[in-house]
Amino acid sequence: MPVIPSGALGALDPTSDRAVFRQIADQLRDAIDKGRFAEGDKLPSETELVEHYGVSRMTVRNSLSVLQGEGLVVSEHGKGVFVRPRPPVRRLASDRFARRHREQGKSAFIVEADAAGSHPQVDSLEIKEERPSQDIATRLGGPRRVLARRRRYLLDGRPVEFATSYLPLDLARGTPIAEPNPGPGGIYARLEELGHRLDHFEEEIRARMPAPNEVRTLRLAAGVPVIHLIRTAYDTEGRAVEVCDTVMAADAYVLAYQLPAT
Amino acid sequence: MPVIPSGALGALDPTSDRAVFRQIADQLRDAIDKGRFAEGDKLPSETELVEHYGVSRMTVRNSLSVLQGEGLVVSEHGKGVFVRPRPPVRRLASDRFARRHREQGKSAFIVEADAAGSHPQVDSLEIKEERPSQDIATRLGGPRRVLARRRRYLLDGRPVEFATSYLPLDLARGTPIAEPNPGPGGIYARLEELGHRLDHFEEEIRARMPAPNEVRTLRLAAGVPVIHLIRTAYDTEGRAVEVCDTVMAADAYVLAYQLPAT
DNA sequence: GAGGCAAACTCGTATAGACGAGTAGGTGGG
């Protein structure tokens, strides 16, 4: 019984100077790109590939690890290797902090996810007073202590992002900002009530491979980078009133910005 | 001669249920994080690690491939495995397309790089008329043919980004936009001269692992993702006049945006 | 029918060995 879909995979070229495991990876990648294996499909098992190509198992595993590194496939112990399904993408629009969005009683994340028909969750909420790192301190104008609000966001049970907000302690201590639930409109609404009318935000975006703790926290598959976003909120007096440090699963997000042409 | 810096690496814990190659990867990662191996430093060779830990070479290689996947190290055939040096980062500010920046005779990339003291280059320039992909066509409002301007950007000899601009053919054909050098201020300046006063840009940002051709074009090390940026330029009449599709080496960029709080 | 168990499958970890290919340094000859 030919378990490998006929025609899906070809033969090796012994005359090629391309390494065997690369040739196999190329053929599998090609088959995936061409849709011969669809999203979520199971690839032929290692044993089947060993028999099909007449190579050793380590060579096949090497090929598969190439595809894993590219984020094309995920392996599941005891089950098989599967074409990585693309999760639904969350689109972050650049107007997501517009004042008009701060009316609702829930956080922006919850409101937006509900609207998109997904089931949002926030967990591992932690609120602490601490000494800021050098970088955070600089961005906030050098406070000696800050209030840190950490939380993780999930969409339909899948962790997609975790974030920490830092606020100068003199500004946040004893206010609703230091409460687990800061109330309608979130901490930005509270900041404005405290007299810090927000003027603008600055966001810095980087992308990189996740550290091991980020892999755990976001349950990231192999070959999925993270987007690291650092946002600083400024009030109308030019003071940095909050820095939010966010790490997102890159396969779950598209960031959208609108820039003036002036 | 103890070739491994004394104290840099510990011993394995045989009672741990953590895989040996993960323990070795952990120790190496830890040593790198703690600065016991600095950027650009050579790690102990595979043979040295084999002797230090008393494991087989494949196990050591497995550990090293974990670190490669995390983008922490790069291996060089015949030389060794090195802590990946962080290249200088190019910061893209959100006002980089402001009209006032279009005065100079050179492209924004060249001007900015010169200012930063690096040596910029643009190569593999290609200008073609072609049928747009479905996605590009949609973004441009459905033209049947477009002008595509492809180019690659290098900084100090290192490729950092390649980009393709798409413009509706009826708008660009026969204009300086279809020339290799569109003149001072680039194609945005030409578009405005043609009566398409620019109103705003929309940018979409994704991050993912590179496809093999992107690895080649950008000479990417293992464990370096790409940032995929798609920018659409709109004129004051709301027409999309250009779509620019850019793939950047993620380790060479920080994107910065400014958002109004209104 | 329900439960438990075993078999057969999957991928994960690890060993030992072989040869190839790129690099660097030293040695010798011209």
Add this chain to the structure above:
DNA sequence: CCCACCTACTCGTCTATACGAGTTTGCCTC
């Protein structure tokens, strides 16, 4: 002195084998 070559060292590729651990299936027992 310089070049050519050789050697030793590096990582790259590949084989063959073994056992472990998670999953699925189906049979067998109760």
